Amino acid sequence: MHIYIKNMVCNRCITAVKNELEKLNANIRSIDLGEVEIEEDLSPQELTELGITLKQLGFEIINDKKGRLIEQIKNEIVYVIHHSESILNTNLSFWLADKLHYDYTYLSNLFSEVEGTTIEKYFIAQRIEKVKELLVYDELSLSEIAEAMGYSSAAYLSSQFKKVTGFTPTYYKSVKENKRRKIDEL
Template sequence: MVCPRCIRIIKDQFALLHLPVNEVRLGQVDLDRPLNQEELERVKSVMAEYGFELLEDRKGKLVEQIKTLLIEAIHYQEEKISANYSTYLAQAIGKDYSTLSHVFSSMENVTIERYIILQKVEYIKAELDYEELSLGEIAARLHYSSLSHLSKQFKAVTGYSPSEYRKLQIMNRLPLDQVT
């Protein structure tokens, strides 16, 4: 789950299944009690209809936790990051960053650093499409050291400079859960 709409869908589906939900957050559902096997199968079936899957292995859960933390930090900026992303992830998850990096890379076939860049580019695309912020404001929100650094990363990923992207009105954004 990577957006508020996803959370709403999950809440609604659990309610329709009459299952006790305490809280739904990006990437996680907290229940009042463990589900029995029949309930678990119903949840899997309903979630599959909406393109979701239950993560039951430790590595998969860890990767989803990393993605969720990064998406929240980059796109929703609910979490103010005072350190770099590697320190932030290690502290938030409570594991050494090299472990996180190894698991993520082996499961996703992309490094955490590359994933962060791709998520930032999707954020930039959205802001360019909405035309509410200047490029300088976008760079500041994403903690880029300079506008030049933002532009170079954006062009390396999209093939366009931010101004070319805005001018051409390309609007080829990806769903956040499909960014890799």
């Protein structure tokens, strides 16, 4: 039995879902972002209980094909940006079409219709979230972050960062550092 779950974005999410399935004594074959495969079918009552529990944790079972596809798009983007060691060296549209085995135009139209934004904007937002994380870690220069995230230059990264957040990377980093100092002073 495959169960598709919305809002799984990290390893802690996988652990939380796994714990809930173990409470139901489900034998898990595999568990990835957005998808769980268990050996036997859950009863309708168990599936309902699981749905209620997962909703309390911020997740949601996806029952329709379009919803599953949207979640797959999101999970692939989140994985490649936040959990993969390699940057995307190809066009996003080609990569997603190849990964999900659908025409990109169909994926793009479906995503925009359901999410109210484009795949590209979602991709950019995820990249900027990762950039924020790297800025706060303060281990890489802006040029190194730009290179690691696949930007052509630090200037282009700065421009896109400001367009999305309203702040320059330098300003964002200084605000975060000041907040951290105040907490450390407690």
